[in-house]
Amino acid sequence: DAGVIQSPRHEVTEMGQEVTLRCKPISGHDYLFWYRQTMMRGLELLIYFNNNVPIDDSGMPEDRFSAKMPNASFSTLKIQPSEPRDSAVYFCASSLRDYNEQFFGPGTRLTVL
Amino acid sequence: GQQVMQIPQYQHVQEGEDFTTYCNSSTTLSNIQWYKQRPGGHPVFLIQLVKSGEVKKQKRLTFQFGEAKKNSSLHITATQTTDVGTYFCAGQGAQKLVFGQGTRLTINP
Secondary structure, eight states: OOOOEEEOSEEEEOTTOOEEEEEEOOTTOOEEEEEEEETTTEEEEEEEEETTEEEEOTTOOSTTEEEEEEETTEEEEEESSOOGGGOEEEEEEEESSTTSOOEEOOOEEEEEO | OOOEEEEOSEEEEETTOOEEEEEEESSOOSEEEEEEEOTTSOOEEEEEEOSTTOEEEETTEEEEEOTTSSEEEEEESSOOGGGOEEEEEEEEOSSOEEEOOOEEEEEEO
């Protein structure tokens, strides 16, 4: 298995633009997690899915952020409109069960100018 | 809500010295996990502790889970330059895994 796949690896955009981050979890994993990592706030859980259904989105910063999981092999995190304070590394992770180890993707480094 | 605190935030050691990072949860945990993130990389799972008082070893790394299942520690004996990175604990509460802020370890060769 190739592991968790994320795209793009780097994204530079201007304030106000829409940004879409993509994730392909490990096949067979029932849980998918989206995290944001910054120096100031560390690793924050934004939202997680179980069998494609959002379970907890309490970490989503505000209405500008949305996440979907249309099927078991694909998820997106969208920011619209983007702001400079959204600059961070966004990780996607997947696991077999919610209490199992999480496998992280390589991350997307987002820079909003 | 559940909080996981980790100390110290940073640690710089000479190669060969020991290193310890501590993790404390505001609530009792069902399990605790440890991850390592190399500079520029992504978190990678190291180990999971489930039982009260559990101790596990991986070569020079020793992991402990407290008796009350609210705290944990990671100890590295005789650090090597390959140990450089940020070490995160993550506590599994009632609903989700909560990560600590991490301890960033740097090593002077």
